[in-house]
Amino acid sequence: MEPLTRIDARGLLCPLPVLRLRKVLEGLDRGAVVELLATDGASWIDVPHFCAQAGHGLISAEDTGGVLRYVVRKN
Numbered sequence: 001m002e003p004l005t006r007i008d009a010r011g012l013l014c015p016l017p018v019l020r021l022r023k024v025l026e027g028l029d030r031g032a033v034v035e036l037l038a039t040d041g042a043s044w045i046d047v048p049h050f051c052a053q054a055g056h057g058l059i060s061a062e063d064t065g066g067v068l069r070y071v072v073r074k075n
Helices: 016-026 043-054
Strands: 005-009 033-038 057-064 067-073
Touching: 005 016, 016 033, 016 043, 016 067, 033 043, 043 057, 043 067
Parallel strands: 005 033
Antiparallel strands: 033 067, 057 067
């Protein structure tokens, strides 16, 4: 599955990665897939929490050498 939209939030600190994700998701249709790249360790907690609260699907979350990669489906 290839994300349609990529957000590069590397170098940004909490809460900016989640705020960028929320803003992008607001402008997309239901079912759209977004990839978020972040380096802030707090996003490891914040992104899953945001997805659960907002009802979005967290498809995957992985740490690849200090870059945290999230794939989220808008519900």
